[in-house]
Amino acid sequence: MLRIAIIGSGGAAMAAALQAADGGADVTLIERGTRGGTCVNVGCVPSKILIRAAQVAHVRRHSPFDAGVSAAAPRISRAQLLQQQQARVAELREAKYESVLRSTPTIAALRGHARFADGQQLLVDLAEGGQRTVAFDRCLVATGATAALPPIPGLAGTPFWTSTEALASDHIPQRLVVIGSSVVAVEMAQAFARLGSRVTIVARHGLLSSEDAAIGETLAAVFRGESIELLEHTQAGAVAFSAGEFLLSTPQRTLRAERLLVATGRSANTASLNLGEAGIQLDARGRIVVDAGMRTSSPNIFAAGDCTDQPQFVYVAAAAGKRAAINMLGGDAALDLAAMPAVIFTDPQVAAVGLTQEQAKQQGFDADSRTLSLDNVPRALVNFDTRGFIKLVADARSGRLLGVQAVAPQAGELIQTAAIAIHARMTVQDLGDQLFPYLTMVEGLKLAAQTFSKDVSRLSCCAG
Numbered sequence: 001m002l003r004i005a006i007i008g009s010g011g012a013a014m015a016a017a018l019q020a021a022d023g024g025a026d027v028t029l030i031e032r033g034t035r036g037g038t039c040v041n042v043g044c045v046p047s048k049i050l051i052r053a054a055q056v057a058h059v060r061r062h063s064p065f066d067a068g069v070s071a072a073a074p075r076i077s078r079a080q081l082l083q084q085q086q087a088r089v090a091e092l093r094e095a096k097y098e099s100v101l102r103s104t105p106t107i108a109a110l111r112g113h114a115r116f117a118d119g120q121q122l123l124v125d126l127a128e129g130g131q132r133t134v135a136f137d138r139c140l141v142a143t144g145a146t147a148a149l150p151p152i153p154g155l156a157g158t159p160f161w162t163s164t165e166a167l168a169s170d171h172i173p174q175r176l177v178v179i180g181s182s183v184v185a186v187e188m189a190q191a192f193a194r195l196g197s198r199v200t201i202v203a204r205h206g207l208l209s210s211e212d213a214a215i216g217e218t219l220a221a222v223f224r225g226e227s228i229e230l231l232e233h234t235q236a237g238a239v240a241f242s243a244g245e246f247l248l249s250t251p252q253r254t255l256r257a258e259r260l261l262v263a264t265g266r267s268a269n270t271a272s273l274n275l276g277e278a279g280i281q282l283d284a285r286g287r288i289v290v291d292a293g294m295r296t297s298s299p300n301i302f303a304a305g306d307c308t309d310q311p312q313f314v315y316v317a318a319a320a321g322k323r324a325a326i327n328m329l330g331g332d333a334a335l336d337l338a339a340m341p342a343v344i345f346t347d348p349q350v351a352a353v354g355l356t357q358e359q360a361k362q363q364g365f366d367a368d369s370r371t372l373s374l375d376n377v378p379r380a381l382v383n384f385d386t387r388g389f390i391k392l393v394a395d396a397r398s399g400r401l402l403g404v405q406a407v408a409p410q411a412g413e414l415i416q417t418a419a420i421a422i423h424a425r426m427t428v429q430d431l432g433d434q435l436f437p438y439l440t441m442v443e444g445l446k447l448a449a450q451t452f453s454k455d456v457s458r459l460s461c462c463a464g
Helices: 011-022 037-042 044-061 078-102 163-168 183-194 213-225 314-328 357-362 378-382 411-423 428-432 443-450
Strands: 003-007 026-031 107-116 121-126 131-135 138-141 145-147 175-179 198-202 229-231 239-242 245-249 254-257 259-262 266-268 301-303 342-344 349-354 367-373 389-395 401-408
Touching: 003 011, 011 026, 011 037, 011 078, 011 107, 011 138, 011 314, 037 044, 037 078, 037 163, 037 314, 044 078, 044 163, 044 183, 107 131, 138 314, 163 183, 163 259, 175 183, 175 245, 175 254, 183 198, 183 213, 183 259, 183 342, 198 254, 213 229, 213 349, 213 389, 213 401, 245 259, 301 314, 342 411, 349 411, 357 367, 357 389, 357 401, 367 443, 378 443, 389 428, 389 443, 401 411, 401 443, 411 443, 428 443
Parallel strands: 003 026, 003 138, 026 107, 138 301, 175 198, 175 259, 198 229
Antiparallel strands: 107 121, 121 131, 145 266, 239 245, 245 254, 342 349, 349 401, 367 389, 389 401
16 A cells, blocks of 8 residues: 655645545645644635625725715624634534544554655654654655744744734734735735724835736725725835834834734745655745646655645645645546636635737737726626726637736626637637626626726626
């Protein structure tokens, strides 16, 4: 029986463990902390609960229908919201991780810290004491990532927050400064602002600067409309903490806040694994380099999830873990990320799949694009909320859809349709000819596709 060792217990690790067990392998899964990894414990699940609660608070306080539906400022009890949040986290951890492991006898679950002795053995410092050697025929490293901390003078030693502490806090700070401008920063900033904090974002570049420029510009306008202060193109300076208050220097002025949230990216959990003994190659950022089959530079050792150089999304991690297990058992599975959808859970949401116009040009396409503002989408009009846009990128020669970027309510729901269209190599003509239900946000994809050949402002309300 093939012996497979898996380090970690998050999305990648569990998908691999179950696939390997189903394939007849003898699996040993090793976790040094809380089972379930980042997503269920301190990432996707608790953050989306917080964001949804904040959205409800915002709508109760203000909506486009206030003239006819009276609004009232809600009473926020963060302690009660936290209790509800953590109960759901515990429920999902038990249902999707703990109980699954208990009911799968071919997976032996160890608690402890694993490191490589060589390319065929792990040394595990057991949580209950002592050490065990785990020999393997194949090994998967799925140790995830943790918040990266920038080298800001004075930061170390202060009680700053990362997203983990922010999500576990039982109170809403009166003033919150957020350092960062990527996914975690913008999601947490808006959520805390809607729950009652006065929020300032300190961004070295613009918001979401790695995305299409229109995305950051649109989101910045939304945030300013919600009284979130943005200090873009601003370098965070020294940090001090005294008498319960943070002081953060910037070129403009010194910021004061009750809490400081550092959200400047994530670093792979690879430093303590003794990877050099196993001959595993890392990139410049300390991430494990893998190919499309999750193979590392070391024979018989695979890696998946946030500790690798692949995109840090739990659904990517799970898909990678499954494929790694197939390959560890002798198969030949690859992970295709060409049509990988991504969602940022601000309000409106940000979603993207495929290539931006600039990326398409860099890859040699004669890229063409159309941007449809939401005041052309009937669902947005009847919602009285036309913030945002839908942008389609296509190959001008063939008309093939190459990418979609959207800022819209429920953008995360419409982006999967775009992903399927890109995967199926549909043209914008194909997309524009499909039947979409009227008064849905996803109908905006059809309308955006039609703008390549017609003026949609001159169509009837639900023209085919």
